Amino acid sequence: xxxxxxLHDLTNPTLDFLPRALIGAILAAVLCAVVGIHVTLRxxxxxxxxxxxxxxxGIAIAFAAGTSLYAGxxxxxxxxxxxxxxxxxxxRVREDSLIGIFFAAAFALGLVIIARVPGYxxxxxxxxxxxxxxxxxxxxxxxxVGLFAILLVLALxxxxxxxxxxxxxxxxxxxxxxxxxxxxxxxxxAVTVVMSVQSVGxxxxxxxxxxxxxxxxxxxxxxxxxxxLAPLIGAVSAFFGIYLSWSLGVxxxxxIVLVASAIFSLAWLVGPKGFLAHLRGRN
Numbered sequence: 178x179x180x181x182x183x184l185h186d187l188t189n190p191t192l193d194f195l196p197r198a199l200i201g202a203i204l205a206a207v208l209c210a211v212v213g214i215h216v217t218l219r220x221x222x223x224x225x226x227x228x229x230x231x232x233x234x235g236i237a238i239a240f241a242a243g244t245s246l247y248a249g250x251x252x253x254x255x256x257x258x259x260x261x262x263x264x265x266x267x268x269r270v271r272e273d274s275l276i277g278i279f280f281a282a283a284f285a286l287g288l289v290i291i292a293r294v295p296g297y298x299x300x301x302x303x304x305x306x307x308x309x310x311x312x313x314x315x316x317x318x319x320x321x322v323g324l325f326a327i328l329l330v331l332a333l334x335x336x337x338x339x340x341x342x343x344x345x346x347x348x349x350x351x352x353x354x355x356x357x358x359x360x361x362x363x364x365x366x367a368v369t370v371v372m373s374v375q376s377v378g379x380x381x382x383x384x385x386x387x388x389x390x391x392x393x394x395x396x397x398x399x400x401x402x403x404x405x406l407a408p409l410i411g412a413v414s415a416f417f418g419i420y421l422s423w424s425l426g427v428x429x430x431x432x433i434v435l436v437a438s439a440i441f442s443l444a445w446l447v448g449p450k451g452f453l454a455h456l457r458g459r460n
Contacts, residue, residue: 178424186423194312198376199419201312202433204320205373206411208327209385212369214400214407215331215362217390218342224261225386227280228367229379231257233287236374241290247319247371254367257283262360312375323372327365334361339400376415378430385411388437395441395448410440 187196216225232250239249257279264279331338340348341358349355366386373382389407397403418433425432 180420183420183423195423197312197314197317198429199416200317201320202376202415202419202429203412204317204324205376206385206415206433207408208320208324208369209373209382210389210407210411211328211331211404212365213386213390214393214403215338215342216366216386217394219362221362221366222383222387223276224363225366225370225383227261227276228254228258228363229370229382230280230287231283232367232371232374233284233379234290237287237290250371250374251368253283254371255364258363258367259360262356262363316375320372323368327368330361330365334358338362376429377433378428381430381434384434384437388434388441389414392441392444395444395450397449410437414440
């Protein structure tokens with residue numbers, strides 16, 4: 178299918194789910210990219226991975242109870258985010274070990290719950306890999322509201338987030354409440370994951386949290402420019418990912434992530450701070 182044919186399908190009234198899927202995927206990708214910049218700067222990839230799996234039991238419980246999957250995932254994600262933030266203050270156990278423990282426990286609980294819920298298999302596939310047809314009008318509205326709210330929080334907490342990312346101990350000496358900043362960022366990651374699962378899937382959402390931010394690190398040292406480029410890369414990845422998913426009949430999340438990874442590979446090879454630039458600098 179050509180790109181023009183895809184654009185034509187977007188205007189076809191009988192395929193009204195397709196533009197919803199595109200808008201939902203772009204919103205999720207932009208949201209992940211903005212929050213993901215802070216994940217990349219702080220080296221919190223493992224936290225993102227843990228929280229993407231921590232929502233598993235919450236969504237399973239919500240499905241069994243017939244309530245909102247968003248609400249179930251949000252509650253589970255926030256609980257684990259708070260537990261990680263609290264436990265990480267005790268330096269006797271390394272933070273990555275604590276995250277691994279909570280990550281495994283939450284996912285194991287989800288598996289146990291899934292085994293007890295009849296008829297969950299189809300929904301589980303959509304949850305794991307994303308779905309073109311699973312995004313409704315209500316999901317779009319929720320994504321718009323969530324994106325605006327998270328961008329507002331990030332703008333208000335920008336200085337504290339950057340200060341803790343650059344030098345944690347210096348930020349503490351300047352009166353920044355490091356624990357509160359950690360907790361805020363963990364909760365924002367959890368909320369972002371929940372809002373992105375429908376489009377990208379639970380397994381692959383971590384890639385959208387990390388890849389656009391990591392790509393911009395290969396292009397610039399300017400945080401302001403990163404905040405512009407990362408969402409743009411996320412949006413482009415979502416657009417062409419949906420196009421490939423629709424054209425080739427492949428999972429939505431997989432297609433979006435592969436496009437984002439291709440952009441990262443290109444930046445790694447030919448970007449201002451990429452592999453070839455590094456070789457030229459050595460010579």
